[in-house]
Amino acid sequence: MKIAVCGKGGVGKTTISSFLIRALEKKGRRILAIDADPSPHLARLLGFPDADQITPIAEMKDLLQERSEKNGPFYRLNPRVDDLPEKFMKERGLVKLMVLGAIQEGGAGCACADNAVLRNLLNILLLSPDEDVVVDMEAGVEHLGRGTVASVDHLLAVVQPYRGSIETAVKIRKLASDLDIHHLNFVANNVEGEEDLRFIEKGLGIKMLGWFPGSADIKKAEREGVPVAEHCPEVFDAALELLNRLERNGNE
Ligand SMILES: Nc1ncnc2c1ncn2[C@@H]1O[C@H](COP(=O)(O)OP(=O)(O)OP(=O)(O)O)[C@@H](O)[C@H]1O
Ligand SMILES: [Mg+2]
Known part of the structure; x- marks a missing residue:
């Protein structure tokens, strides 16, 4: 199963990615975790040693x-990347982690030489036949080009019970529809009760596939710099439940 997690800045993409990765690991699956955020934190949340020393590609x-063999305005459109996963991938338990950093998806005027390398690398990682994949995506909607989101099985948009977050979620939904992407689902985060959930579902006009509670344990684990998913068992169940739903229906 290949999952990409998107949403507005700070809604909990990395936190939820780390829970999903750990939940997949608990099921005995091998996972390829891809951090595509410009300021990557996934390694820390997953408890990789020396997480802060990892340089994003x-x-x-x-x-x-x-x-990219960049030379003035010229560069390779299809640069070689097949040796890079082995060189730069970190491994811990059943999880392999690749810290890519920010990738700009195409578009006019894009500074493309670097991105041709990064996109090629992401593409071969997404094709990995032996592992489940979880991509922690950059905040916002601009980068939601066809490439990444079209090649995953599930695009998960995280939304919090705040107007700004819901507005971004509406944009994501519109963009997905424009791009003819049908494997988009929404997950509520930081939910304090029924009212929060209703506020989101009413604002978006759509049911959440799953929800994560606002958790003092997450806050504490994050402050202490310990792997969040290992220290919040009650939230972990929400991740397992979400995974089960993705496996059962996901794309409805
Ligand atoms: N359910 C929750 N309960 C309590 N705190 C949470 C919860 N989810 C996320 N947080 C906290 O909110 C902050 C932002 O979460 P996170 O880094 O996962 O968001 P993000 O969407 O990845 O942010 P960015 O856009 O900067 O990459 C973190 O400090 C995290 O610990
Ligand atoms: Mg993040």
Whole structure:
């Protein structure tokens, strides 16, 4: 199963990605975790050693230059990347982690040489036949081009019970519809009760596939810098339930 997690800044994309990754691991699955956020935190949340020392591929300018063979306005459209996963992938338990950093999806005027390398790399990672994949995406909607979101089985948009978050979720929904993407589902985060859930579902006019409670344990684990999913068993059940639903129907 290949899942990409998107949503407005700070809604809980990385937190929920880390829960889903751990929940998949608990089911004995091998997972490829991809951090595509410009300021990546997934390694820390998953408890990878020396998480803060990992350099995102997007910041390896020499490597990107070498692979893109950028020369003035010219660069390779299909740069070689097949050796990069083995070189830069981190491994812990059943989880392999690739920290990509921010990828700009196409579009006019995009600074494309670096992105050709990053996109190629993301594409071969998404094709991985042996692992489930979870992509923690960059905040916002602009990067939701066809590439990444079209090649996953489930695009999960995280939404919180706030107007701004719901407005972004509406944009994501519109964009997905424009792009003819039908595997989009919404997940509520930081839900304090029925009223919160109703506020979101009414604002969006759609049922949530799952929801995560606002949790003092998450807050505490995050402050202490310990792997969140390992320290919040009551929230972990929400992740397992969400996974089960994705496996059962997801795309309805
Ligand atoms: N259910 C929750 N209960 C309590 N705190 C939460 C919950 N979900 C997320 N948080 C906290 O909210 C903050 C933002 O969460 P997170 O980093 O996962 O969001 P994000 O969408 O990945 O942000 P960004 O857009 O910056 O990448 C973190 O401090 C996290 O610990
Ligand atoms: Mg994040």
